[in-house]
Amino acid sequence: MFTMKKEDPRSIRSRRMLKEAVFTLLAENEDVSQLTVQKITNRAELNRATFYLHYEDINDLLRQIVHEIFDELSKKVDPLLKIPRSNEHEQLVAFLDYIYEYRKLFAVLVEHKGFKTSLTNLLKKTIQARRDARGEDLPPNLVSLDIIGASLLGIIMWWVKDGIQFSSEYVAEQIARLYKKE
C-alpha cells in the first residue's frame, strides 16, 4: 500500500489560486512577458513570499501549467492513435479541436520553450505512430520527423496566434494537402 503523504490544504489552495490568477491575467494581458510575481499574488490574494514557497519563478509556474495541460492533451490523443488510418482526417480534426478550445491559452504558452518542446514531441510521436501503422508502404524519400514536427509546430503557432479565424476543418485540410504526396 502506498502511504500517500497528505498535503497541507493551505498549499493546495495556494497553488490553485496562483494558477487561476495566471489564467485570468493571461486572459486580460495577452502577453506572458508582462507577468510579474506581484501581479500574480495580488490577483491570488496571497503574499508575494508565498509564491516562492511553491514555485522557483514565473517560468517554473508556467512549466507546471504546461505539464498539466499536456497530460490532459495526451490523454485525448493517445486513444486516437489506436484507431486505424482510415480515420486520419477525423483524428487530425479532433486534435485541432482540442487546441482550438484552448486557443487563447495556447497562443500565450506557445511562446514558452517547454511548451514548444512538449507539443513537438507529441506531434512527432503521433506521426511516428502513423508511420508504424502503415507498415511497409512508406514513401522512399522520407521527410525527417524533426522537419515535419517543426513545420506542424509552425502551423499551429500561426493558427493560434494569427489565424484563429480559420476552422479546425480548414487547417486539417491544408495540412493534409501539404503532407500528402499525390
Place this chain on the structure above:
Amino acid sequence: MFTMKKEDPRSIRSRRMLKEAVFTLLAENEDVSQLTVQKITNRAELNRATFYLHYEDINDLLRQIVHEIFDELSKKVDPLLKIPRSNEHEQLVAFLDYIYEYRKLFAVLVEHKGFKTSLTNLLKKTIQARRDARGEDLPPNLVSLDIIGASLLGIIMWWVKDGIQFSSEYVAEQIARLYKKE
C-alpha cells in the same frame, strides 16, 4: 536635392555602441529575456539614461536591429527571385546559407514578434514570386501562402535553435521533399 539634416556624431556613436553591446551580450547570454538596459549601457560604456534618449525600451532597440538585418537579407534575396526556377535548389541553399551565417543572432531574434512577422512576409513573398513565375501549371489543390509561410518559419526556427548541426544542403533537400508533389 535633399537637405539631409545632419545628425549629432555623439548620437550616431551612442546608437552604434548600444547595438554592438546587444550583439556581444547576445553572443554570451544566449537569451534575449536576460537583457537589461543596465547591462547594455554598461557594456556600451554609456549612462543608462542615454539609452532612453535613443530607444523607448529594449524591444524598440531589438525592433530596429531586426529591421536593419532584414533590409540586408532582402537585398540578397530579391535578386535571387529574378532567376528562373530551374535554379530553385540553389536559390534555397543561398537563402539558408545567409541564415546559417547569422544563426546565433537568428536563434535569439526569432523569438521576437517583429522578426517572425518580417521573416514570414519575406518567405511568403518569395513563394508567391515562384508561383507567379511558374504561370499556369499550378497544382489544383493549392496550399495557402499562410500555411506554407508558417511551416517554413517553423522549420527555420527549429533549425537555428535546435538543429544547427544540419547543413543548409540537408535542410534545403528536406524542404524540397516536403513541398514537392511527386
Place this chain on the structure above:
DNA sequence: CTATTTTATCGACATTCCGTCAATAAAACA
C-alpha cells in the same frame, strides 16, 4: 575665431520588482 544656442550625456531620485529573512498563524499529530 569667439559667443551663443542647441542638444547629447550624465548623476541622482522615486518607484517597482525581486529573493529571502525571522515572526506568526494554521494544520497535523501524539
Place this chain on the structure above:
DNA sequence: TGTTTTATTGACGGAATGTCGATAAAATAG
C-alpha cells in the same frame, strides 16, 4: 488538549526601471 510541523506573512536589501535638472559637447551666428 498540548505539542510539533509547516504554510503564510510583513519587512529588508538589492537591482532594474523611467525621468528629472545639471553639465558638457556640438552646431551655429556674428
